[in-house]
Amino acid sequence: MAKRIPKLHLTQINRFWAQVDRSGGPDACWLWTGFVRPNGYGNFGVNYKEYKAHRVSYFLEHGRIDNDTLILHHCDVRSCVNPAHLFQGTPKDNSQDAVRKGRNTRLFGEQNGKAKLTRVAVLKIRRLYKAGGVFQRTLAKQFGVSEATISYVISGGRWKKLPP
Template structure:
């Protein structure tokens, strides 16, 4: 990569510590990512920062922000990842704009329940077949989890 390093770093707000974000001061894309033109092509500032600090980005990898700040160019806040790992990180941190892709319900890898079980919980409780504690024990969750389901605080996307 043929980049004028001095010109590049002059557009970065470099802080005294590696813990702080170093924000891009130049042009930005609508979602906040630094944008620059070099060698007749447009480049993302965080990718340039990563390459200047670490060398070329291997094929199949992207540069991810550990700080979740799109304008950050601090090399210690950048890491290699894949589109899949970046998407999983986005879901875990609930950063997605479209909440229909949120890691809710059965899409949450930590979930012990699925839509069928939630419907059964609501049905059995409404029919008076089991109380919240019995349902919790039967499904291997806590009573507060059952209460949240019954009050539609969780699993509200499941109707039936």
């Protein structure tokens, strides 16, 4: 379960917004300019604890986050903290959201440890990996499969008939 965000003092709130690029206007993604974790989420430290920046943003906007809920992105940009792009959801909502956006992932046969990826996901993984700067481990996490599957996808394997 995600950490509960404490009530923030004004100086902490100001420090939060000082790390956000809002230059694109109210409808744009507001990108976190502070530390971004390897998984793509912005990181905000309060009293020696680390919180996901987009969760803090949602918390500041709404004053609360229900227990056991995730804060999800409409825009699919993990480092975005624009409250207008965020919504509260369950882990189930998250996987449905992922499927709808083509980020996912598992079709059938998961039980035998061979999670399958959609064609769209395979192409996306290859594109992301080719662009550089991303670990196979990170991709595995993002797409909900094993590192071995990611490695297999990148090297060709079962999906080699797809365009590179």
